[in-house]
Amino acid sequence: xxxxxxxxxxxxxxxxxxxxxxxxxxxxxxxxxxxxxxxxxxxxxxxxxxxxxxxxxxxxxxxxxxxxxxxxxxxxxxxxxxxxxxxxxxxxxxxxxxxxxxxxxxxxxxxxxxxxxxxxxxxxxxxxxxxxxxxxxxxxxxxxxx
Amino acid sequence: xxxxxxxxxxxxxxxxxxxxxxxxxxxxxxxxxxxxxxxxxxxxxxxxxxxxxxxxxxxxxxxxxxxxxxxxxxxxxxxxxxxxxxxxxxxxxxxxxxxxxxxxxxxxxxxxxxxxxxxxxxxxxxxxxxxxxxxxxxxxxxxxxxxxxxxxxxxxxxxxxxxxxxxxxxxxxxxxxxxxxxxxxxxxxxxxxxxxxxxxxxxxxxxxxxxxxxxxxxxxxxxxxxxxxxxxxxxxxxxxxxxxxxxxxxxxxxxxxxxxxxxxxxxxxxxxxxxxxxxxxxxxxxxxxxxxxxxxxxxxxxxxxxxxxxxxxxxxxxxxxxxxxxxxxxxxxxxxxxxxxxxxxxxxxxxxxxxxxxxxxxxxxxxxxxxxxxxxxxxxxxxxxxxxxxxxxxxxxxxxxxxxxxxxxxxxxxxxxxxxxxxxxxxxxxxxxxxxxxxxxxxxxxxxxxxxxxxxxxxxxxxxxxxxxxxxxxxxxxxxxxxxxxxxx
Numbered sequence: 001x002x003x004x005x006x007x008x009x010x011x012x013x014x015x016x017x018x019x020x021x022x023x024x025x026x027x028x029x030x031x032x033x034x035x036x037x038x039x040x041x042x043x044x045x046x047x048x049x050x051x052x053x054x055x056x057x058x059x060x061x062x063x064x065x066x067x068x069x070x071x072x073x074x075x076x077x078x079x080x081x082x083x084x085x086x087x088x089x090x091x092x093x094x095x096x097x098x099x100x101x102x103x104x105x106x107x108x109x110x111x112x113x114x115x116x117x118x119x120x121x122x123x124x125x126x127x128x129x130x131x132x133x134x135x136x137x138x139x140x141x142x143x144x145x146x
Numbered sequence: 147x148x149x150x151x152x153x154x155x156x157x158x159x160x161x162x163x164x165x166x167x168x169x170x171x172x173x174x175x176x177x178x179x180x181x182x183x184x185x186x187x188x189x190x191x192x193x194x195x196x197x198x199x200x201x202x203x204x205x206x207x208x209x210x211x212x213x214x215x216x217x218x219x220x221x222x223x224x225x226x227x228x229x230x231x232x233x234x235x236x237x238x239x240x241x242x243x244x245x246x247x248x249x250x251x252x253x254x255x256x257x258x259x260x261x262x263x264x265x266x267x268x269x270x271x272x273x274x275x276x277x278x279x280x281x282x283x284x285x286x287x288x289x290x291x292x293x294x295x296x297x298x299x300x301x302x303x304x305x306x307x308x309x310x311x312x313x314x315x316x317x318x319x320x321x322x323x324x325x326x327x328x329x330x331x332x333x334x335x336x337x338x339x340x341x342x343x344x345x346x347x348x349x350x351x352x353x354x355x356x357x358x359x360x361x362x363x364x365x366x367x368x369x370x371x372x373x374x375x376x377x378x379x380x381x382x383x384x385x386x387x388x389x390x391x392x393x394x395x396x397x398x399x400x401x402x403x404x405x406x407x408x409x410x411x412x413x414x415x416x417x418x419x420x421x422x423x424x425x426x427x428x429x430x431x432x433x434x435x436x437x438x439x440x441x442x443x444x445x446x447x448x449x450x451x452x453x454x455x456x457x458x459x460x461x462x463x464x465x466x467x468x469x470x471x472x473x474x475x476x477x478x479x480x481x482x483x484x485x486x487x488x489x490x491x492x493x494x495x496x497x498x499x500x501x502x503x504x505x506x507x508x509x510x511x512x513x514x515x516x517x518x519x520x521x522x523x524x525x526x527x528x529x530x531x532x533x534x535x536x537x538x539x540x541x542x543x544x545x546x547x548x549x550x551x552x553x554x555x556x557x558x559x560x561x562x563x564x565x566x567x568x569x570x571x572x573x574x575x576x577x578x579x580x581x582x583x584x585x586x587x588x589x590x591x592x593x594x595x596x597x598x599x600x601x602x603x604x605x606x607x608x609x610x611x612x613x614x615x616x617x618x619x620x621x622x623x624x625x626x627x628x629x630x631x632x633x634x635x
Contacts, residue, residue: 004346005569010384010386014576014580024580100318
């Protein structure tokens, strides 16, 4: 169990709020679509803060302009990976932006074991730090039990 | 002088022009009302207050002269040069609306005048001797247009706001920070405690204050060691990338490089410098940051001495343009609603300068020129100073997502502790972004949205109870002077 005030992984735009309902997720998707963003669904069982590349549940949906369609993809991803972290990501292709502009978690494992901090004493008083997920010792796909 | 025509226009007869003696600046060729600025010219708008009896056009010509080639008397050695190129040209003078005795003077500078990639060289001309010039009571550089040809000689921000977000893995909301308080006196160990509590509670960044360097109560190495333990511990406990701006400002470049290297060795994602180190040092530190994958935070310490008064100095929008070229990733740009100076529209103008790809002329925001940034990286503006969770709707409405909101007192002074202070700010932030995206009018509904969020968040309720009514409503000293239809040429 993580000990920060939320008791869970705090990545993304809305981790400090109660879990978004499907209706609330739909409103966020609609906001992004109105801005011309492309939505993508990504999942992982290794949410290390420096693990940039979660698995893509298909490519970003550049040609999908309907929130219901995006929600279909999310539902399919949840069905396939019910105990994984799943995040919604929106991409903006505007010149000089060309990056992710929204990102929020929409699915979590029942237990969030979090990370340990390993300290290695080196020169003088300096330390080398390594962050390691408690679940990361298990093979992929077997890290979170329902 | 009673010279009829020669007093008001350039003397074109070379023999007359270069006979020894004193001429008016207008006669020397610094006033060219029909000059059409070139795309490669640097354009400056000065607000000048001529001494009583000094003709405004002559004063404008003097500004052009003293900020380029002129000296007080005629020199024959001008004739060895292509002096027409080197003379800056005052090409427009208009009275400042509602400010009798003040004039806006537009001056154009040829591309050849300034060394490529050097803010020091550009500023030595533009704000060099001219600001002490006796015929003017006061002068202010209001705005500047830097031509694309010159912009492309600068490397700009070492990281830029797009890459900063990609490195931090934080998107779609303002970043949250706080300055460690009290500013002075905490030991390294006590200091790290404040950093740890703030970051674990939900902030993205903590920050050294501008005057924290390496004083007797806390040597810089001690601070860096304790702070980085706090940063890494908070990062592991939240699963988020966290940072603390380690202020590497020191007496010499050697000191700063040494401090920056240590910050890098300890794994910090960000270092910080103060504006008072000067433009050359800033450009050197930007090079170092670029080479070492480091975000560079800039605290604008000292700027108020020359940016705040409308009639004399340099507007902060000009400083922001220079700093974007020189290269910093974060820049304090004001809060509009907090404890420090800043008219909201004027402050928004500074934010545009930091974040635009192309800045449009916008007189109410004090932007007098179009500025093409030629794809130069963008600076993340920082709002810091006397702001609290109860103002979240106003802050997001004014500044959007690409900003660091820093609540120092508003985090550390929270009645339930520092972590609770951080939670209150983060919950207020996330609720407001969510509500805005859902299409709600946050400026009107903001207080209601915060109250609703506080129903399931005791720390936010306590923050609103403590600071909900605090505001700093004073008259701004620096706002834009304009008429809705700007006077044509």
